[in-house]
Amino acid sequence: MANARLLVKRLKSVRNIRKITRTMELIATSRFKRAMDRATEAAEYTKKISEIVGDLGAADLKFSHPLLEERPETKKSVLLVLTSNRGLCGGYNGAVLRNTLKHIEQLKADEIDFSLEVSGKRGIKFLNFQKIDIDSSYTHFEDSPTFAEVDELGSRYVDDYIAGRIDRLDVAYTSFQTISRQSAVVESILPLSSLSSGSDGESAAGADGTDYEFQPSPQEILEEIVPAAFRAKLFKCFLDAAVSEQIARMVAMKGATENADEMAGDLKQQYNRARQAGITSELAEIIGGAAALE
Amino acid sequence: MADLRLVLVTPEKTLFDKPVASIKVPMFDGSAGIYPGRAPLVGRLGVGELTLKGGDGASDSYFIEGGFIQIKGEQVSVLTNAATPAEKISRTAAAEELAAAKAEKATTDDAMEAVANKIDRARKLVKMATAE
Structure with a gap:
């Protein structure tokens, strides 16, 4: 008994x-529903940005901007790792961190000097355990990062990149494809490879032959819109990570x-x-x- | 008369998407008014007050911080980093911001410009502030 x-x-x-x-x-x-709603709202902004870029393209303009130019030699790069503050979300953090380690190995092999920035307690703990030095860490990005918070980072990267202090910015995060499919990736977002966030076909959507008046000039608008596109892209990374975290936790639980x-x-x-x-x-x-x- | 539809988007959300009668936006070099039937335009915005008038004559205003405007037919899209409704701007906070901006000392040309921009922004905020 x-x-x-x-x-x-x-x-x-x-x-x-x-x-x-x-x-x-x-x-x-x-939480996932809330995060998802935010991501959809944010998509509207990026869509509009690429529409304007499309309009600018119609004004036969040479797309040249410091943020778009690829440096011939990458000496200094920044790796931004987005993980969650809380655990119990299955393989979410593990996948991102595995990719991060691989990327760090690669950077070391290429002899590129890099600084590591980590967001999320889980990532900070893991990298400390691996005895990898972290240059700066953030724990204030919860499941609904605000644009102002992300913009703080974004502005710093833009300034550093233009001043030549960094030559590349990589972000390791979980990209959200569909509700049933998210994958951990390391993406280079500086230099900006393309201005349109989605497929290339999307950027052409704006150019439907409307004859626009540009104020002040297409060139000056481009100068402003490139950083804006970059910031929107960085913000999207954070939102993607937040949505994916909630999905991962949902599935794990x-x-x-x-x-x-x-x-x-x-x-x-x-x-x-x-x-x-x-x-x-x-x-x-x-x-x-x-x-x-x- | 053709209609005018204003879409006000920030990176976080779409704040406004409704038909309006007229709009006044702060362009990079001063404010501009938009009525139905305006020629297509892509322009850069400055910091300041965006005022819109609804079909029933009611007006509404937002404080916006830079961005872009795209006018295409009847659709007016305003993209901005942040937009605050006028009724949510606190008078005391705006006054504090102005005082802080005025107290800042600049030593280089760039810093001078930055401080001048800050003072300008704070003055506009104070002017618009209605809430306590």
Whole structure:
């Protein structure tokens, strides 16, 4: 019977854990919806930016801007790693950090001097454990990063890049493709490879032959819009990471809840068997005792 | 008369997407008014007050910080880094910002310009501020 009591205890704790994971799943679901809404709202801005870029393209203008130019030699680069502040989100942080380590190896092999900037407690902890020096770390980007916060970083990168203090900016984050598909990537966002955020076909959408008046001049607008496009792109990285984190947590917690259900079922069955076995043996003892008296 | 539709977007969200009667925007070199039937335009915006008048004569204003404007047919798109509705600008905070900007000392040409921009921005904020 001692065995059955032990099983009851385990069953209770499994059920308690199930309650917790189930709640976390629900929280992640609601956060995911909020993050997703923000990402959709932000997409509108990038769409408009690429529309204006398309309009500028129609004004047959040479696209030249310091942020667009690729440096012949990369001496100094910045690697920005976006991880989450909280754990319990499956392989989300692991995938990003694995990519980060690989990228750092690559940078070392190419003998490129780099500074490492990490956002999120999970990434900071992991890299500290790996004894990799972090140049700056941020923990204030929660699941809804604001544009002002990201812009602070963005402006610094723009200034550094134009001044020649950095030659490249890479971001390691989880890019959001669809609800069922996110992948950890390392993306170079400075120099800007293209101004349109989406496919190249999208940038052509704006150029539908409307004859625009430019104020002040196409060149000057371009000078302003390139940094704006970069900032929007950086912001998108943060939003993508936030959405992906919530999805990863949702999936992980759903899995945990299902496992807990299964385990509770198994334990219940084991308990019932143990109980039945106890009753049977007790009966056998009584019958045996009665038979011995005769 | 053709309609005019204003779409005001910031990187975080679309703040406004409604038909309006007329709009006044702060361009990089001064404010500009837009009525229905304006020629297509792509322009750079400055810092300042964006005022829009609805079809019923009610007006609404936002404080916007730079960005771009695109006018295409009846659609006017304003892209800006941040837009604050006038009723949400605090008078005390704006006054504090102006005082801080005025107290700043500049030593180089670039810094002079930056400070002048800050003072200009704060003055415009103070002018628009309505909330306590």
